[in-house]
Amino acid sequence: MxxxxxxxxxxxxxxxxxxxxxxxxxxxxxxxxxxxxxxxxxxxxxxxxxxxxxxxxxxxxxxxxxxxxxxxxxxxxxxxxxxxxxxxxxxxxxxxxxxxxxxxxxxxxxxxxxxxxxxxxxxxxxMFNLRSIDVDIPSETAFIQAGATLGVCFTVGAGGHFSGGGYGNMLRQYGLSIDNIIDAEVIDANGRLLNRESMGEDLFWAIRGGGGASFGVILSWKINLVRVPEIVTVFNVQRTLAQGATDVVIQWQQVASTVDRKLFIRVQPETIQQGGSKTVQVTFIALYLGRASSLIPLMNKSFPLLGLQAQDCTEMPWINTTLFWNGNPTGTPLEVLLNRTSSRRPYYGKHKSDYVKTPIPRAGLETIWKKMIEVQLDNIVRMQWNPYGGRMSEIPEDATAFPQTLLILISFILKYELIELFISYQTLRFFLT
Ligand SMILES: Cc1cc2nc3c(=O)[nH]c(=O)nc-3n(C[C@H](O)[C@H](O)[C@H](O)COP(=O)(O)OP(=O)(O)OC[C@H]3O[C@@H](n4cnc5c(N)ncnc54)[C@H](O)[C@@H]3O)c2cc1C
Missing domain, CATH: 3.30.43.10 (Uridine Diphospho-n-acetylenolpyruvylglucosamine Reductase, domain 2)
Known part of the structure; x- marks a missing residue:
């Protein structure tokens, strides 16, 4: 006692x-x-x-x-x-x-x-106040401060996004964000302001994909701009399990990383309620750096099981695709991109990324669907599968600190905080081992 x-x-x-x-x-x-x-x-x-x-x-x-x-x-x-x-x-x-x-x-x-x-x-x-973006058109470069927001989710910050790698829907054509960084300004642990020349190539390598905060404070990135066509094409097509989603995903696995690099097709399986019970619906979301008239024949040839129709496709300037990927309805004014605060509160999420190097066989897919459906309570389980290939296959694995292969992002949108524990230990362990 x-x-x-x-x-x-x-x-x-x-x-x-x-x-x-x-x-x-x-x-x-x-x-x-x-x-x-x-x-x-x-x-x-x-x-x-x-x-x-x-x-x-x-x-x-x-x-x-x-x-x-x-x-x-x-x-x-x-x-x-x-x-x-x-x-x-x-x-x-x-x-x-x-x-x-x-x-x-x-x-x-x-x-x-x-x-x-x-x-x-x-x-x-x-760093949110330090968010200027200076574009130099003649050299096709830009300085982006850490607090600027960007990304497929357009409230993601340049400080964390770039230093962690930064994947986007043009990665098959242009690589990751970090593959287009040519300089950076960093404050080191002694308070010194360094650029690429003064920090040296080792540190410059590490902050591109190795996480910024481990090495210093990123003030800004200098990036090469990339060219996009005036008009690009997007589509968002759903298939449930009853509509043969598994077969379509199997074909997607065979073509997504080898098809024309101007085409990026993300697969997004998620649980939905249908007729009083849960099932899995797979969304195929794509950006094509070209017109629909050339996308349809390309899809018919390479990925016929999706059965893409002209009416599934929408042509728009590239900037509008940022709203499309964020899930905003067509016609949403571009000014919403200036809104830095999140509109989806309260939002409870648990995210985890992993990599798949060989196609998942049918039995594996079916087990994943089963596990997604088994997750109890009201939460949504969503996975995002982002194919690489194209430019990504040309960049040496050690060019930056970011690991490369097909990326899967698993995300759980939760209603209650406690559910996270359940998911982490029961489901995540299954998915990631
Ligand atoms: C809803 C959602 C969607 C996403 N979509 C994508 C996507 O499409 N593509 C993609 O690649 N990633 C995506 N991500 C992941 C995202 O890019 C990373 O989580 C990124 O680290 C977030 O950067 P941030 O500046 O917004 O975050 P923060 O929370 O501010 O920072 C993230 C990490 O970076 C460090 N850090 C931040 N700023 C600096 C700085 N200036 N100097 C040094 N270290 C710094 C932080 O300390 C922290 O460790 C998404 C994340 C979410 C939640």
Whole structure:
């Protein structure tokens, strides 16, 4: 009993000392910031602590997954919403000297909330204000700051998306986002501003696909722009299991990575309710960098089982396809791309990526469908299968830090947080082993 009491007392004292240590570190961290930032851009305008009335809204603006937006989710001791490069440098230097952990956030789409939660006391360095995009048409290049948003999901941030690889629906024609990066600006752990030349090729290699936060703070990327035709074609066609989805997926596996590289067809199996019971519906979503008149014969020849018809296809300028891929109805004005906050709250998701190197046989597909249907409760289980091939097959595996092959993204859209545990242990383990 005595030893139990002693252990409890020890833990209590340890806890208290931990709190007071983190309180004093955060105080000295905050005091340190002005002396390391540019006086013409006062850093005081970008600091939010829990006593500030905007603290919670600043924190929550870029929390994209409601699993990590609860009263028990660990909160930062402060948020620095950098308005100037010197604010980034000051945050890094002052955090290092005061032993404060930094979480770096650009778009806030990290699957596990790693850009805004931590199990030790921490501050968030929020990059959303640093979001300029400078396009240079003559050289066909652009500088993109980390806080700019982009991607198939257009609220994903350039900071996390590019440093993690960045796949999009033109990857078969142009490779990943990182395959088009030619320079970057990074603040290192000593607060130094580096570019490709000063950081050296090793670090430049690592930040393209190896995750940015492991190496420094990405300020901006310089990328090569790619050309797209004035008009491109998209389609979104569904087949349920009863409509022969399994056969179509089998043929898709044979052609998706070898067909004309201008064509990208994503397969998206998900559970739906049909006639009072669950089944799997597979959506075939595609972008073709050309007109429908050349897509239809190409599909008839290479992928006849889908039975694509002219009326399934929609031609549009490439920029409008970003809305199509995001699921916005046809005719949605492009201005919604300027909306940086998520419209789908509350949203509970669990995502996991994996790779498939050889086609999944029919029996394997059928087992996957069965497992998807078996998942209980009201949650949606969705998988996204993104084919590579084309340009992706030409890029050496070690050109960047990103691993290459056919990518499968499994995602669970959850209604209740608890379901995640069930899925993680029962279903994910099945899918990923
Ligand atoms: C709904 C959804 C759709 C998605 N769609 C796609 C897709 O189509 N293609 C694709 O490739 N990926 C996609 N992703 C994955 C997404 O690209 C990654 O999760 C990416 O890391 C998110 O970047 P972010 O800046 O929005 O996230 P954040 O949560 O801000 O950051 C993600 C990670 O990068 C680090 N980081 C962020 N900014 C910086 C910086 N400036 N310097 C250093 N480190 C930084 C963070 O600390 C964190 O570890 C999707 C994710 C979701 C949730």
């Amino acid at each position: 005595k030893s139990l009491l002693f252990s409890f007392l020890f833990l209590f004292l340890f806890f208290l000392s931990h709190i007071s240590a983190s309180n004093s570190s955060i105080d000295t961290f905050l005091e340190c910031l002005p002396s390391h930032s540019n006086p013409s851009h006062p850093i005081s305008n970008s600091i939010y602590t829990p006593t500030n009335s905007s603290f919670l809204s600043v924190l929550q603006n870029y929390i994209r997954d409601s699993r990590f937006n609860t009263s028990t989710t660990p909160k930062p001791l402060a948020i620095v919403t950098a308005l100037d490069v010197s604010h980034v440098q000051a945050t890094v230097i002052c955090a290092k000297t005061n032993g404060v952990k930094i979480r770096i956030r650009s778009g806030g789409h990290d699957f596990e909330g790693l850009s805004y939660i931590s199990n030790v006391p921490f501050v968030i360095l929020d």
